[in-house]
Amino acid sequence: MKKLSAVQVKQQALVLNVADKLEAQGREEIPGMLQCWFDVEYHLFPSSLLLCFQFENEQALAAAEPGILKWQKRLSGAMLKKGVILKDMRKHLVFTLKGPDD
Numbered sequence: 001m002k003k004l005s006a007v008q009v010k011q012q013a014l015v016l017n018v019a020d021k022l023e024a025q026g027r028e029e030i031p032g033m034l035q036c037w038f039d040v041e042y043h044l045f046p047s048s049l050l051l052c053f054q055f056e057n058e059q060a061l062a063a064a065e066p067g068i069l070k071w072q073k074r075l076s077g078a079m080l081k082k083g084v085i086l087k088d089m090r091k092h093l094v095f096t097l098k099g100p101d102d
Contacts, residue, residue: 008042015040018078019051026053026071032060037100046084051075051093052100061095068095 004012015038023036034054041048053071055061069090076089086092 004042008045011040011042011045014079014082014084015049018075018082021078022051022071022074025074030060030064030067032056032064035099039100046079046086046092049079049086049092052098053093053095054099055095055097058097061097064095068093 019036019038026033026036030053032055034056036051036053038049038051040050053064055064072089072093075093076086079086
């Protein structure tokens, strides 16, 4: 893995901070949510950011799906507060059964 530049380290810290906050909120508010993880290609940041809420089973995922827009808006708002504009918030947050290693 290539070493991150100083700018990329700042981007990573920003994304980790936002992801941690959303994960804590999600665990409180969404039954069946296991964790929040993200994937990003720093040379394409912020357009490559993908935050994933992982669920324990299909039923929990199906129950949470109607509320995804609220979480996409929360992500967009949290990133905007950090000075990062997500042009299409719907592309940057998904609900899934897959984990970061799948």
